[in-house]
Amino acid sequence: MSHPQSGIIPDHAKSGIFIEADFQASALDNIKKACAASLDELSKLQQQFPEADVALTIGFGDKAWRLFNHPEEGTDLKPFRPLGNGLAPATQHDLLIHIQSMRHDVSFALALNLLALFGDDIQVLNETHGFRWIEERGIEGFVDGTENPTGENIQKVGVIANDKVDAGGTYILIQKYLHDLKKWNKVNLQQQEACVGRSKQDNIEFDKAVRLPDSHLGRVNLKENGKTLEIVRRSLPFGTASGEHGLLFCAYCHCLHNIETQLLSMFGETDGKTDLLLTHLSKAISGAYYFAPSIERLKAL
Numbered sequence: 001m002s003h004p005q006s007g008i009i010p011d012h013a014k015s016g017i018f019i020e021a022d023f024q025a026s027a028l029d030n031i032k033k034a035c036a037a038s039l040d041e042l043s044k045l046q047q048q049f050p051e052a053d054v055a056l057t058i059g060f061g062d063k064a065w066r067l068f069n070h071p072e073e074g075t076d077l078k079p080f081r082p083l084g085n086g087l088a089p090a091t092q093h094d095l096l097i098h099i100q101s102m103r104h105d106v107s108f109a110l111a112l113n114l115l116a117l118f119g120d121d122i123q124v125l126n127e128t129h130g131f132r133w134i135e136e137r138g139i140e141g142f143v144d145g146t147e148n149p150t151g152e153n154i155q156k157v158g159v160i161a162n163d164k165v166d167a168g169g170t171y172i173l174i175q176k177y178l179h180d181l182k183k184w185n186k187v188n189l190q191q192q193e194a195c196v197g198r199s200k201q202d203n204i205e206f207d208k209a210v211r212l213p214d215s216h217l218g219r220v221n222l223k224e225n226g227k228t229l230e231i232v233r234r235s236l237p238f239g240t241a242s243g244e245h246g247l248l249f250c251a252y253c254h255c256l257h258n259i260e261t262q263l264l265s266m267f268g269e270t271d272g273k274t275d276l277l278l279t280h281l282s283k284a285i286s287g288a289y290y291f292a293p294s295i296e297r298l299k300a301l
Ligand code: HEM
Pocket: 138, 140, 142, 143, 144, 145, 146, 147, 148, 175, 177, 196, 198, 216, 217, 220, 221, 231, 247, 249, 251, 259, 262, 263, 266, 277, 282
């Protein structure tokens, strides 16, 4: 039986660190060792600070994953491509380190320890520290994560099933969104709610009959053959009050298809309609897909 890496599990973490890096093929043996050793560092901190619920996922971009030569595993994986005439840029990297916990100090300790393990074999290109904001709202003011799968459904939706050769693996999208709050705050409450497809204060979902087709929910609440396309979101707000801020979007899924179909729909690549959140609130400044193998595979890359 294969087990998923722990980073997908916690659903109300207070802190998240997202690190994206590149590495050379010549460093492959060191990368393998650092991945296995990362799990030991994680266990140490889990034992030292049990209340922090610290969790970790290590994932690989398409080019990097192919180097490990497990061609039957992670077969959905491909590089992220730009979408919507550049509205969603592609910034694919080789390695993702995703840390979640209830304590930012513990997340930070794990990040430091892992970067020491990987050392000069990786070049870090992005590091974003996310925080859980008031009432689990995004900094645009809407509650985020309400319709996320919970309990057993987290693994059902997020993790490749046990009858598959890459059981315990998962696909991940990392996309950084910068919010323009000055612009958003000029949009009145009713229009903001129409953009999202939910009410702001009490977080009630609008009936499908009144929801705008280009509202966020209109774009991402999709059905195929009568079944909703589900994903597990582990996004967090990030940034500074005076400078750049927004949402570090992070989604896990047992297949890339569900994530990609929602993205194509948001960025005008299905019916030409673009998500109203992109018009009035936010712009994507990064985009990358990763495959995170099971714990067992990570230990034996
Ligand atoms: C729902 C915000 C990007 C997929 C929501 C909700 C909010 C929100 C406020 C409603 C509450 C909830 O169920 O969580 C945002 C913002 C984004 C963003 C501010 C970026 C600017 C994305 C992206 C995807 C996505 C890139 C997928 C690729 C979803 C899904 C739901 C959702 C699947 C639940 C829909 C449902 O079944 O009701 N988002 N989101 N979101 N979002 Fe996003």
